[in-house]
Amino acid sequence: MPGPPALPLRRFVVTVIMAAIAASAVAAEIPRAERRSGYDLMGRETRAMQDDDTANPGMLFVLDGESLWKKKTGAVKGVAARYPAFDAREGRPIDLEQRINRCRVDRQQAPALAWESRDLLALTAYVARQSRGLPIDVTIDARTQPFLDAGRAAFHRRQGQINLSCSQCHDDLWGRKLAGSVIPQAHPTGYPIYRLEWQSLGSLQRRLRNCLIGTRAEAYEFGAPELVDLELYLMWRAQGMKLESPGVRP
Amino acid sequence: MALAVLVFMAAMSGAGRAEDAIEQPLTGARGDAARGRAIVTNRSVGLCLLCHSGPFPEERFQGNLAPDLKGAGSRSSEGQLRLRIVDPARINPATIMPAYHQIEGLTRVAPAYRGKPILTAEQIEDVVAFLTTLKD
Numbered sequence: 001m002p003g004p005p006a007l008p009l010r011r012f013v014v015t016v017i018m019a020a021i022a023a024s025a026v027a028a029e030i031p032r033a034e035r036r037s038g039y040d041l042m043g044r045e046t047r048a049m050q051d052d053d054t055a056n057p058g059m060l061f062v063l064d065g066e067s068l069w070k071k072k073t074g075a076v077k078g079v080a081a082r083y084p085a086f087d088a089r090e091g092r093p094i095d096l097e098q099r100i101n102r103c104r105v106d107r108q109q110a111p112a113l114a115w116e117s118r119d120l121l122a123l124t125a126y127v128a129r130q131s132r133g134l135p136i137d138v139t140i141d142a143r144t145q146p147f148l149d150a151g152r153a154a155f156h157r158r159q160g161q162i163n164l165s166c167s168q169c170h171d172d173l174w175g176r177k178l179a180g181s182v183i184p185q186a187h188p189t190g191y192p193i194y195r196l197e198w199q200s201l202g203s204l205q206r207r208l209r210n211c212l213i214g215t216r217a218e219a220y221e222f223g224a225p226e227l228v229d230l231e232l233y234l235m236w237r238a239q240g241m242k243l244e245s246p247g248v249r250p
Numbered sequence: 251m252a253l254a255v256l257v258f259m260a261a262m263s264g265a266g267r268a269e270d271a272i273e274q275p276l277t278g279a280r281g282d283a284a285r286g287r288a289i290v291t292n293r294s295v296g297l298c299l300l301c302h303s304g305p306f307p308e309e310r311f312q313g314n315l316a317p318d319l320k321g322a323g324s325r326s327s328e329g330q331l332r333l334r335i336v337d338p339a340r341i342n343p344a345t346i347m348p349a350y351h352q353i354e355g356l357t358r359v360a361p362a363y364r365g366k367p368i369l370t371a372e373q374i375e376d377v378v379a380f381l382t383t384l385k386d
Binding site for chain 1: 293297299300301310311312313314315346348349352356357358359360361362363366368
């Protein structure tokens with residue numbers, strides 16, 4: 001008997017199902033209370049190595065950085081927790097490495113250091129160490145919001161030949177295993193990190209490029225604005241979490 | 251959620267089984283199971299063990315993002331396995347499993363891989379031939 005309602009009802013059911021599928025494709029952000037540093041997902045030995053300054057290989061870089069640091073003004077405490085930060089001259093956020101290079105060029109008339117050079121890593125590690133234990137506190141305002149939005153969009157964009165987004169691994173599948181590696185939540189709390197696989201200290205940008213290469217996507221060049229936008233998004237996503245630099249990672 | 255997808259898929263494919271399988275080999279001929287096994291267990295060629303585990307005792311690092319491949323040949327027909335490798339999104343629109351024969355509709359592919367599928371048609375046939383041997 002009730003013939004006519006059948007079509008609208010079916011359309012309604014299909015719409016609901018389509019909406020459910022769309023929603024499942026867009027990953028939910030990790031609730032604040034469930035955020036975990038990569039540190040919490042590591043084995044006991046790697047955590048012990050990070051915790052013990054005499055065993056943490058990153059501390060050698062911190063000491064190098066300290067001797068490279070000419071003016072010991074003491075003003076560096078807390079700085080690392082606030083970067084990337086808006087830079088008026090660039091008209092966009094710059095990250096900690098870019099800030100350090102800016103100081104060298106402008107104030108010390110020294111040449112900019114190359115990305116991933118030992119000296120730039122050492123200086124960054126030294127500055128970041130001064131913020132250990134402090135909560136991440138990046139500033140999001142009208143000037144930085146567009147860059148945060150760009151970073152968020154990049155994090156959720158499927159890319160590369162493998163066609164995966166950062167979010168699919170780091171929001172949806174954290175704690176599970178990609179081959180032998182536990183997928184962390186991708187919080188930038190420990191950078192620069194000493195990575196056992198690299199046998200070296202490395203920047204957050206190096207880590208992000210590694211993940212891009214893993215999905216067989218074009219990796220942005222070091223210093224590319226797209227990488228800084230991603231760094232800003234990751235810092236915002238970890239807002240309030242404590243810095244632990246220099247981290248050790250497997 | 252998984253149920254909703256199934257219901258939806260069933261509703262869409264009123265015609266039945268032809269929709270959930272690719273019956274004909276991509277190359278016109280069936281592949282080689284031994285070569286297929288080598289592809290599946292090679293983490294930089296097949297990539298399967300990044301996500302899956304399987305009956306490969308010699309492989310130390312296997313993923314746990316996806317079902318164990320043991321018994322895959324009992325759970326699905328040859329044609330269903332072929333579709334699963336070629337275009338898994340037709341089975342599960344939200345899947346993380348890549349479409350191994352896709353070259354279009356991808357974003358920012360690294361130059362070395364641009365315009366190339368993850369596996370060639372011949373490699374896919376080898377993988378399918380191997381998967382059909384994975385009976386419980």
